[in-house]
Amino acid sequence: MTTPPASSRYPAGRRAFPHRDLIAIGALATHEILFLLDEAERWVAFNRQPQKRAEALAGLTIINAFFENSTRTLLSFEIAGKRLGADVVNMHAAQSSVKKGETLIDTAMTLNAMRADAIVIRHQSSGAVGLIAGKVDCPVLNAGDGQHEHPTQALLDALALRQTLRARGELASDGTLTGLKVTICGDVLHSRVARSNMLCLQALGAVVRVCAPPALLPMGLDMIGAEAFTDFDAALAGADVVMMLRLQNERMDGQFIPSPREYRHLYGLTQARLALAGGNAIVMHPGPMNRGVEIDSDVADMPGRSIITQQVEMGVAMRMACLEVLTRRARGIAGWGDGEWV
Structure with missing residues (x-):
């Protein structure tokens, strides 16, 4: 070529x-x-x-x-x-x-x-x-x-979003993601994917929120430009994109969450919780997924909303x-x- x-x-x-x-x-x-x-x-x-x-x-x-x-x-x-x-x-x-x-x-x-x-x-x-x-x-x-x-994970995530928004007729004429509201939720502290996405999405004009339990929120998020939340429901309000992250247990030394069951109750993406976001909010996950912990299967596989396989x-x-x-x-x-x- x-x-x-x-x-x-x-x-x-x-x-x-x-x-x-x-x-x-x-x-x-x-x-x-x-x-x-x-x-x-x-x-x-x-x-x-x-x-x-x-x-x-x-x-x-x-x-x-x-x-x-x-x-x-x-x-x-x-x-x-x-x-x-x-x-x-x-x-x-x-x-x-x-x-x-x-x-x-x-x-x-x-x-x-x-x-x-x-x-x-x-x-x-x-x-x-x-x-x-x-x-x-x-x-x-x-x-x-x-x-x-x-970096390539953040770039491919931005590419998947551009493809999806173009198919919906919602992509900005300059190819950026200007004004898009993105909520990233999960183990932000240990996630290089979250860091690269925060930088990439904001460089392209998106508004980024991050949500996690207090023990999994890193310091200095305000310096990166992302708005930090510990209440997932509040972080979802009006979001155009919801990106879930897995718990990186292999990087954890100590107790960061009470239990996977409690974590799902507070920070798991269910259909009921997704309804708090924008009416046609896009669902993303960089993988691998822990189904039934940070995301339910019926959300991960939701036609027209989930673009997880498109990310791949x-x-x-x-x-x-x-x-x-x-x-x-x-x-x-x-x-x-x-x-x-x-």
Whole structure:
């Protein structure tokens, strides 16, 4: 596929996205987010064709280095790379020399010596992906680092919202989400998805509320620009989008909630509770879901309202766009040549 002409929403050539890596939504300008979303739109249509093989990344090698377990993110990055024609290698920490005591830096240097053309990294420590990015010569994509960020998840969520709003005839003409009221509820404290979504959605013009039990609300939400709630019913009032998050028990050290039953009673999304939001409110969840805890099955599977499976679909297209854009310099795409990276 050829590179599309520049939109009036962002500069031409590499100035539209001057970054070598994709580490954090917080490092991106609004026009850079819009650029990636527009690029991903092309791949949405491509992925719905019977034949889904492009040669944009033919001859390139992508390494998916996952130091944490993953289903959706790992599979979608693997599918994305293969649909673009790249050779994709998955590295699982449980099967690597990390288990033998190798340091993260030594692992990064090893990957770099293999001359990969892009590395996708998921790691349990905040900042680990940025650290690796500074040690290697190729683009690095953050597939989630600790409680820091998960940028491609936020981008795919924004893409799923744009697709849904466009189908309803409700998308703003400039492609943003201006004025959209989004409520994010769940384990906000431990959620890198919540952080990236707060930054991404607000950059696109949305109004973001976050809701959680007091013990699961992080400090400094006002500095990010999100309005904090502990009363889920109040947070739902007039919401256009409700995004639920799971309880990340694997990151909890101590008692954060009385019990799953009590949590569902106060913070679970039921049909009755969804009725408190806007009349046609969209339901989202990044997965994996704990059905019957943070969300009931009849809400998660609600036709016309839930776009949870669309989020998964958009994940492949969004990650294809990110891989394709970040490897343009290596592939000699016009306008993406030498120069300093941001």
